Amino acid sequence: MALSINDTQEELIEEFGLFDDWADKYEYLIDLGKKLPGLSDEFKTEENVIKGCQSRVWLHAFMQDGKLIFQADSEAVIVKGLISMLIRVLSGHSPADIMKADLYFIDRIGMSQHLAQTRSNGLLSMVKQMKNYALAYSSQA
Amino acid sequence: MASIEQIRKDFPVLDQQVNGSPLIYFDNAATTQKPKLVLDALNKYYSEDNANIHRGIHALAERATAAFELTRKKIQLFLHAASSDQIIFTSGTTASINLVAQTFGRANFEAGDKILVSNLEHHSNIVPWQMIALEKGAEVLVIPVLDSGVLDLDAYQKLLQENTVKLVAVNHVSNAIGTINPIQEMIALAHAHGAKILIDGAQSVAHMEMDVQRFDMDFFAFSAHKLFGPTGVGVLYGKRDLLESMPPYQGGGEMIKEVSFTGTTYNELPYKFEAGTPNIADVIAFSASFDYLNSLEKGWVEEQENALLSYATEQLSQIEGLKIIGTAPNKIAVISFLIEGTHPQDIGVLLDKFGIAIRTGHHCAQPLMQRFDIPGTCRASFSFYNTKEEIDRFVACLKRVVTMLL
Numbered sequence: 001m002a003l004s005i006n007d008t009q010e011e012l013i014e015e016f017g018l019f020d021d022w023a024d025k026y027e028y029l030i031d032l033g034k035k036l037p038g039l040s041d042e043f044k045t046e047e048n049v050i051k052g053c054q055s056r057v058w059l060h061a062f063m064q065d066g067k068l069i070f071q072a073d074s075e076a077v078i079v080k081g082l083i084s085m086l087i088r089v090l091s092g093h094s095p096a097d098i099m100k101a102d103l104y105f106i107d108r109i110g111m112s113q114h115l116a117q118t119r120s121n122g123l124l125s126m127v128k129q130m131k132n133y134a135l136a137y138s139s140q141a
Numbered sequence: 142m143a144s145i146e147q148i149r150k151d152f153p154v155l156d157q158q159v160n161g162s163p164l165i166y167f168d169n170a171a172t173t174q175k176p177k178l179v180l181d182a183l184n185k186y187y188s189e190d191n192a193n194i195h196r197g198i199h200a201l202a203e204r205a206t207a208a209f210e211l212t213r214k215k216i217q218l219f220l221h222a223a224s225s226d227q228i229i230f231t232s233g234t235t236a237s238i239n240l241v242a243q244t245f246g247r248a249n250f251e252a253g254d255k256i257l258v259s260n261l262e263h264h265s266n267i268v269p270w271q272m273i274a275l276e277k278g279a280e281v282l283v284i285p286v287l288d289s290g291v292l293d294l295d296a297y298q299k300l301l302q303e304n305t306v307k308l309v310a311v312n313h314v315s316n317a318i319g320t321i322n323p324i325q326e327m328i329a330l331a332h333a334h335g336a337k338i339l340i341d342g343a344q345s346v347a348h349m350e351m352d353v354q355r356f357d358m359d360f361f362a363f364s365a366h367k368l369f370g371p372t373g374v375g376v377l378y379g380k381r382d383l384l385e386s387m388p389p390y391q392g393g394g395e396m397i398k399e400v401s402f403t404g405t406t407y408n409e410l411p412y413k414f415e416a417g418t419p420n421i422a423d424v425i426a427f428s429a430s431f432d433y434l435n436s437l438e439k440g441w442v443e444e445q446e447n448a449l450l451s452y453a454t455e456q457l458s459q460i461e462g463l464k465i466i467g468t469a470p471n472k473i474a475v476i477s478f479l480i481e482g483t484h485p486q487d488i489g490v491l492l493d494k495f496g497i498a499i500r501t502g503h504h505c506a507q508p509l510m511q512r513f514d515i516p517g518t519c520r521a522s523f524s525f526y527n528t529k530e531e532i533d534r535f536v537a538c539l540k541r542v543v544t545m546l547l
C-alpha cells in the first residue's frame with residue numbers, strides 16, 4: 001500500500017528535521033534536484049512550461065490506472081529540488097486526493113519563502129498547475 | 142569628508158541582519174537606498190505641512206506648494222536645464238517615456254516613420270514605442286550591440302542614413318550590463334539626420350554628472366528612486382519648443398486653464414502635463430536627495446564606485462567558470478555574470494541565505510538576453526556606500542555557493 005499524501009509529507013518533515021542549518025537543508029534540496037530524472041526533450045514543450053518562473057520549468061502529467069502521474073524539470077537545481085518533493089508527495093494519487101491536498105510540509109520544512117509571489121521561482125505556479133491537472137482529470141478518473 | 146562608516150550610517154536600512162548575516166546590498170541598479178535626510182523630509186511633510194498644492198491659499202498649502210516647487214528647482218539645477226518649467230513630474234522613468242510616446246509620438250509619427258531603440262534597452266524604453274508604432278504604422282528598428290556590450294555606432298549611422306528616423310530612444314547606461322553609451326555622439330548624429338532623441342537616464346543619474354543643455358538632449362527621463370529618493374516620482378525633461386508643441390497627455394485638474402462645455406484650454410508648462418494631485422510628499426522628500434548628494438565631496442561618488450567596480454571585476458574574474466557579460470571599457474559599477482554549470486536563480490537564492498542581495502534574471506531586458514543567447518544573468522550593482530570588505534565577503538560566499546551547486 002502506497003503512502004498517503006500526508007504520510008509522505010510527514011516523512012519529508014522528519015528528513016528535514018535532521019538538519020540544523022540552512023546550508024545542509026539546501027545541500028539536500030540541491031541533491032534532490034540533481035537526482036530528479038527530469039524530462040526528455042519531447043516533453044519540454046511550450047505547452048508544458050509553467051509561466052511566471054525565473055527559470056524555465058516544465059510539468060508533464062498523465063493518468064495511469066486512475067492515478068495522476070507528474071513528471072517535471074527545471075533549469076535551476078533548487079527549483080528542481082522543490083519540484084522533486086512536490087512530485088514525491090502528489091504524484092501517483094487520485095485527482096480527488098490531489099485536489100484537496102493541503103501542502104503543509106512546505107512551511108514545516110522552512111521553505112515557505114519559496115511560495116511567496118516575489119520569489120517568482122514557480123513553486124506557487126507549480127502547485128497551482130498540479131491542482132489544475134487534477135481538476136481536469138478528475139472527470140475522467 | 143565623512144568616512145565610509147559615517148556615510149553608511151546615513152542609510153538606516155543598511156544596518157541590519159538578513160538570514161543571520163549582515164546585509165550586503167548589491168541591488169542598487171534596481172533601486173538605491175534612502176538617506177535619513179530623505180526619510181526625515183517625508184516624515185516632516187506629513188507631520189507638519191500636509192496640504193494639497195497649487196490650489197489652497199492657506200498657510201499649509203503655501204508651504205507645501207513652495208516645497209514642491211523647490212524640488213523642481215533643484216532638479217533643474219541638477220540637470221543644468223534652462224528653466225524649471227521644463228521639468229515635468231511623473232511617477233517614474235516608465236511614465237515619462239510613455240508620456241513622450243503618447244504625446245510627441247501621437248502628434249508626430251506617421252506611417253512609414255522609423256523609431257530607433259537599442260538592443261540594450263529596458264522594456265520600458267521598448268514597449269511604449271512598439272505600442273505607438275503599431276497605432277501609427279511606424280516601425281521600431283534596433284541599434285545592434287557588439288559582443289562587448291557596446292553599441293554598434295556604424296550600424297547606428299547606417300540606420301539614420303535615409304533621414305526617415307523620427308526619434309531615437311536610448312538609455313544613457315544599460316541597467317543589465319552597465320555599458321555607458323556615447324550619448325553625446327549619438328545625440329549629434331541623430332540631430333544631423335533630423336531625428337529627435339530621448340535619453341533614458343534611469344541608470345546614469347546616480348553615477349555621473351548630467352547636463353541636458355551641453356549634451357543638447359531633446360528629452361531626458363529618470364526615476365527618483367534610483368537617485369536615493371522615494372518611489373513613485375519620476376522626471377521628464379524636454380526642450381521647451383518640443384514640450385510646448387506636444388498635446389497634453391492626461392486630462393484632469395491642474396492641467397487646465399479654463400474648462401467649459403464649449404471648449405477647454407490648457408495650462409502652461411509644466412502643469413499641462415501634470416493632471417491631478419501629484420505625489421506631493423515624495424516629490425518634496427526627493428529634494429533631500431540633492432541636499433545629501435551636495436554634502437558629499439565632488440567627484441568622490443564616481444571615484445568610490447570606479448574603485449569598487451575594478452576591485453569586484455578583478456576578484457570575480459578569479460572564480461573558475463565565471464564569465465562577465467558586458468565588458469565595455471566605459472561602465473558604471475554594475476557586473477552581470479554567469480557561472481558555468483549553474484543557473485543564476487540558484488546563485489541568487491543561496492546568496493540571499495548569506496544576507497547578500499543581488500539581482501538575477503533578465504533584468505527587464507529580454508532582447509539583450511536573446512542577443513547573448515543566455516537565460517539571464519546574476520547582477521551585482523554597487524553604490525558609493527558599498528565597501529571592498531563587502532565585495533570580499535560576496536566573493537567568498539559566491540565561491541561557497543558554487544561548490545554547493547556543482
Ligand SMILES: Cc1ncc(COP(=O)(O)O)c(C=O)c1O
Pocket residue numbers: 170171232233234235236263265266312314315316341343344364
Ligand atoms: C534603464 C532603465 N530604464 C527604465 C527603467 C524603469 O524605471 P521605473 O521602473 O522606475 O519606471 C529602469 C528601471 O530598472 C531602468 O534601469
